[in-house]
Amino acid sequence: MRNYEAACVFYADEARYRTGREAVASALTDLGVQEVKEHDMGVRTLSYPIKKELQAHYLVFQFQATPENANQIEDKVRYLQDLMRIMVTRQDD
Numbered sequence: 001m002r003n004y005e006a007a008c009v010f011y012a013d014e015a016r017y018r019t020g021r022e023a024v025a026s027a028l029t030d031l032g033v034q035e036v037k038e039h040d041m042g043v044r045t046l047s048y049p050i051k052k053e054l055q056a057h058y059l060v061f062q063f064q065a066t067p068e069n070a071n072q073i074e075d076k077v078r079y080l081q082d083l084m085r086i087m088v089t090r091q092d093d
């Protein structure tokens with residue numbers, strides 16, 4: 001198991017944020033990740049518009065997973081309507 005971090009960008013609307021957060025958290029548990037921690041960064045202004053939106057809600061998930069499962073995360077949540085962007089990176093031990 002290795003340490004990973006998934007930085008997620010959701011729509012700023014509170015209802016869409018909650019729905020998207022629950023969907024991503026569910027996808028993480030379906031893939032068998034362990035020790036999921038959430039770090040809510042709040043609503044921030046984007047440096048450039050994404051899908052005509054100027055603000056977004058940022059959330060970072062920290063977890064442990066196998067490399068195979070970590071590679072599948074982006075594929076599993078790619079088409080969620082409430083998620084604008086996601087980036088999964090490996091953290092140094």
